[in-house]
Every structure is written in structure tokens, then in C-alpha cells.
Amino acid sequence: MPDLSLRCTAFAGPARIASGELRHVALKARQAFASGRRVLVFEDASGRQVDLPLELSEGELLRLLSAPVPMADPVPAPARGPGRPKLGVVAREVTLLPRHWDWLAAQPGGASVALRKLVEDARKVAGGNDRRRAAQESAYRFMQAMAGDLPGYEDATRALFAGDVARFEERTATWPEDVRDHAALLAADAFVH
Known part of the structure; x- marks a missing residue:
């Protein structure tokens, strides 16, 4: 699930119903959804839709949003190679003439x-x-x-x-x-x- 501090805006039809942190917006969106309105939530920075399970209760929705995202398969740590990991330098391939x-x-x-x-x-x-x-x-x-x-x-x-x-x-x-x-x-x- 997305970061709870993510800035979003929710619409019920053409009306803006909430804007702010995801947690706040999700609760307002859930209330509008529960009253039978069509709700869309957008991430402010990218304009992308945020898919929220608005059919859940408010408590379940907040619990789901704040739960850590499980990783599908643990990714093994890559073998250390060239670069300076303490500085965040990552070695990658570059193709040049x-x-x-x-x-x-x-x-x-x-x-x-x-x-x-x-x-x-x-x-x-x-x-x-x-x-x-x-x-x-x-x-x-x-x-x-x-x-x-x-x-x-x-x-x-x-x-x-x-x-x-x-x-x-x-x-x-x-x-x-x-x-x-x-x-x-x-x-x-x-x-x-």
C-alpha cells in the first residue's frame, strides 16, 4: 500500500471531497463510497489513480493502509562488486563507442x-x-x-x-x-x- 503521508485528492463524481494525506482522503472517500457515490482518488504529484479498497470498514481500511507491504519473494543481496556502497554508488553497465x-x-x-x-x-x-x-x-x-x-x-x-x-x-x-x-x-x- 502507498505511504500514508502521500498527498492525494478524492472526487465523488465531479466534486472534490477531500485533499491532503492519504489517510484523511481515504476515510472521506470511503464515506462517500458508502453513500453510493462513485469515487476516484488521485495522487497529487503524478495524477495517477490510487486504488483503495473502499468497501472495507474504516478501521479495516486504515489497518490495511498502515500494514507493511509484504515482499513476494525475498530478494538475495547482490554480490558486492565495484563501486562505493557507503556513498550510494551503484555500478552499472554503460555502452559507449x-x-x-x-x-x-x-x-x-x-x-x-x-x-x-x-x-x-x-x-x-x-x-x-x-x-x-x-x-x-x-x-x-x-x-x-x-x-x-x-x-x-x-x-x-x-x-x-x-x-x-x-x-x-x-x-x-x-x-x-x-x-x-x-x-x-x-x-x-x-x-x-
């Missing part, structure tokens, strides 16, 4: 240091793009589940991926308020340039 290996070997500190520097530099440069892409994917998942049959959905999706906030707001204006507002919240970083 001979000229790339030659260049890396000529760098101060060797291939590992050069590769780490290259990766860190790339992460700094791509940080904004990574946030924008994550916001687009998160909003898209939510919109697909909650607004896939609403008017303007396809145009709103195109606007989301084009980074056109005005068109996105225009296409979502007629959607139920809670669905529109949550989609806009998830999509906020998609429109930052």
Missing part, C-alpha cells in the same frame, strides 16, 4: 567522475523541462480520467502540451469547477517558460 571511452579516460578523475559531472550539468539544464513534462503528464492523467468525455477535452489536452495557458483555460471553462480547478493546479508548471 571507443572514442567516447578514450575521451572519458583522458578527463581528470577518470570516466566515473566525468560522467557524474556530465549528468549533474544535464540535470541543471533540463530541470525546467523535467518539471514542465511532469506537470503535463500529471494533468493529462487526471484529465483523461475525470474529463475525457467533457466538451473541449481534446483541445484542452493540446493546449496543455503546447504550453498555451489561455487556450487551456478557455477550453476548460465549462467543466465542473472542482475538475477544472484541480486540472489547472496540476498543470501549473506546464505553463511556466
Whole structure:
């Protein structure tokens, strides 16, 4: 089961019924489910649906959520190989052309240091793009589940991926308020340039 401190939002139909930590949201979702309403719960960071056994009693639901997740088969500890485990360094295979290996070997500190520097530099440069892409994917998942049959959905999706906030707001204006507002919240970083 997911972490109880996971931030989520629950909807009963198009109405937002709870937002916050999973434990709180699960109880509100269970109450709405018990009253016969269709309930969907979404993880705020990714827009993915969280599958909760809402047919259980509140006590059973909380007990299940707080139970440790059993491992199917114990995984044997990998044999120690190259790397620095105390620092969290994991040795993996990288396939490069001979000229790339030659260049890396000529760098101060060797291939590992050069590769780490290259990766860190790339992460700094791509940080904004990574946030924008994550916001687009998160909003898209939510919109697909909650607004896939609403008017303007396809145009709103195109606007989301084009980074056109005005068109996105225009296409979502007629959607139920809670669905529109949550989609806009998830999509906020998609429109930052």
C-alpha cells in the first residue's frame, strides 16, 4: 500500500471531497463510497489513480493502509562488486563507442567522475523541462480520467502540451469547477517558460 503521508485528492463524481494525506482522503472517500457515490482518488504529484479498497470498514481500511507491504519473494543481496556502497554508488553497465571511452579516460578523475559531472550539468539544464513534462503528464492523467468525455477535452489536452495557458483555460471553462480547478493546479508548471 502507498505511504500514508502521500498527498492525494478524492472526487465523488465531479466534486472534490477531500485533499491532503492519504489517510484523511481515504476515510472521506470511503464515506462517500458508502453513500453510493462513485469515487476516484488521485495522487497529487503524478495524477495517477490510487486504488483503495473502499468497501472495507474504516478501521479495516486504515489497518490495511498502515500494514507493511509484504515482499513476494525475498530478494538475495547482490554480490558486492565495484563501486562505493557507503556513498550510494551503484555500478552499472554503460555502452559507449571507443572514442567516447578514450575521451572519458583522458578527463581528470577518470570516466566515473566525468560522467557524474556530465549528468549533474544535464540535470541543471533540463530541470525546467523535467518539471514542465511532469506537470503535463500529471494533468493529462487526471484529465483523461475525470474529463475525457467533457466538451473541449481534446483541445484542452493540446493546449496543455503546447504550453498555451489561455487556450487551456478557455477550453476548460465549462467543466465542473472542482475538475477544472484541480486540472489547472496540476498543470501549473506546464505553463511556466
